[in-house]
Amino acid sequence: MSVEQAPFRSRTVFIIIAVAVVAFAGFLLLIAFAPQFKSGHDGRGHALSTSGNGYAGLVELTDAVGAHSLIVRDEGDLATRDLLIVTPEIDSDAKSLVKLLTARGDAPTLIVLPKWWTLPLPGRQDWSQRIEMICPCGGLYGLEKYAPKLLVEQTPFKAAPAAPGGTPRMAHAKVGRIDEQQRLTGSGFVPMLLDADGRVILAQLEHRPVYVLADPDLINNQGLADPWTARQGWRIIDDLATTNEIAFDLTLNGFGASKNAKHPLQSVFEPPFLPVTLIIVAAGFLAGLHGAIRFGAPAAAGRAIAMGKRTLVDNAAMLFRAARKEHRVGAAYASLTRDLTAQATHAPARLSGEALDQYLDRSGKAEGDPPYATLAWQAETAEDRDQLLSAARALYRWRRNRTR
Template identity: 75%
Template sequence: MSATAEQPPFRPRTVLLIVGVAVIAFAGFLLLIAFAPPFQGGHDARGHALSTSGNGYAGLVELTDAIGSHSLIVRDTDLLGSSALLIVTPEYDSDGAQLARLLAARAGHPTLIVLPKWLTRPMPDNREWSLKVNTIWPEGAIAALDKIAPKLAVDQTPFRKTVIPPQPAAIPRLARAAIGGQREQQRLVGMGFTPMLLDRDGRVVMGKLIGRPVYVLADPDLLNNQGLADPWTARQGWQVIDDLSTTNEIAFDLTMNGFAKQADKSPLRLIFQPPFLPVTLCIVLAALLAGLHGAVRFGAPIAAGRAIAMGKRTLVDNAAMLFRAARREHRVGAAYAALTRDLTAQATHAPARLSGEALDHYLDRAGRNAGDPPYATLAWRAEAAEDRDQLLGAARALYRWRRNRTR
């Protein structure tokens, strides 16, 4: 084979470059998985305070700052206890137990829950905008309230429930029923709340849960971007916020929408933060050293040994392996008996003229006091062995016979 054909397909520098790029890319991928959620912009066409789509509430945040109030975006659950009015925008798949914990952390401060209404999906050409699919089914609109208000329900157009009886004049009424120019409407029905805002037909748009400062707005089109696009609706929506707020600060919750900071503390993120960061760096350094040890050879390579070793011992081992593979170990009994007799005669300095039965009788007399069977009997047992166990028994007897004559 020529020297050109033996060259490796890649140069060492190229291999190191490929491995280095792969390691850096994999490390960056892990960092993005661990730290991407806190840096999400929120422009995902969903219904929360960061969304600029029609069912989002980014317009309400801008309106709050433009009017002169201060908007607070709540990502940390430790800030839920703020005394400012907190606007919570759960979605149809929000966890009711999480909402119950959120209200428990509020410690009696006013909270406005804006129910979801629209089932949307991002537009293909602009992922920040939403495309209306349909209205959410009534059970999905109040799914997040199953723990705190199990008797509360919603009714959607065309309304199936009858209009509630006329309420006292102190309850404010909307100037018109069609909020934000939408024909689809959503109203509160059921029990467990006190009406706070009615439309001109007498149906409840917003109610207050009995026994706690928690307000539920049935129709989100009064406050979302789609509704605020209409000046009349924007004026009505801000009047509701202004009536409920006790401070100059309006807080917008994002923890119910999956943007909570504490929810991002995954095990993958923890390994890149103290106190686990030093351990992670030690593991990375150990991996780099192991890779360096495997990439660079220390010392000369070990020469390959022979496939079949040389020497008498190897020949004996190979012969034994052949006998074992053929299951013919018991056929060597006669040869072992003859070898035992020759070694014993040599060790006892038997006369050279003796052979055969004469040598056997001589060796038997040499160990008369040992009490062993005659050599001929032992040799016959070894020769007549039919399996490995019988051969081992005969071989032990011959060995004992030899030891008693040579010690």
């Protein structure tokens, strides 16, 4: 008799299960912390982007000159006292910017206005291709709440600038290799830096430590590629910074989330629910280990329906019991008892009916038993299970007294 072999070895099964568990755990982590795991190399304008309109170069420059960069992904970290550089995009939510400025309070905040409409370069998603300048029409990403008359002007400039006296100016009118320029106009702000023509590049909102940089090409990756522009751009950051740490906001660009709006799965991997998660994982590991180790030979599976006369009788009895018709078998049991008694006592074959009953009654060794006819009648007329059981016991006793 050959023993059937398992299709896989135990080591192979263990490796498959381990890989599946690790893959599933990684899948859950990616779902829960997807914003934190984003590389940011998507060709957009934020502190992680390495494209021309991104600001990853400014982050590296901050660390290179001896300062410290801080990437802010959680809204709970917006209350830092360091200078926070905010880079809204063309589709940024104005209400989110207002909420950010409210959370900042009186901490210094630099808002770098977007300038270019770009798309990721096909085949190089971390690069971007310039389409055209963004139309400066409409509200300025929520800044109209603080400076309703603040506007953006782009080349070609239509009106002559009103150069405030005593405001610093840049040495050149152009920014790096880019001819298209973007400046601030209107009112509700205090000019802090002008271009060579006297137009406002950098301004502070009135009565608030909020600074607005009109032209992002001063500090984005494309601008920092030019040495002169890099010096001018870093001078702006250095003048506005109050500490040795520069913070870069990513919440407005869709990275991270607030503690109240985070993914529900994050709670499973963070305190105070992290110990419960570890306990469940340990319990699952022990349950799997218990199921993987077999103690003794496996029990052979039996037949769904056993073979033999006894099984047939038991099944028939179950059917009678399920139908509640046990008392209807009394006559058959009485007839079977008489036939078995006649065989055991070697009754003459010519006898039948009442003659056989009288013969069997006389053959009893014990006196006092009722006649067979009476016992048979009691079995036939039984109305329930208890009456049938009493009559069957009497018939069995009658048969035993005549056959022993």
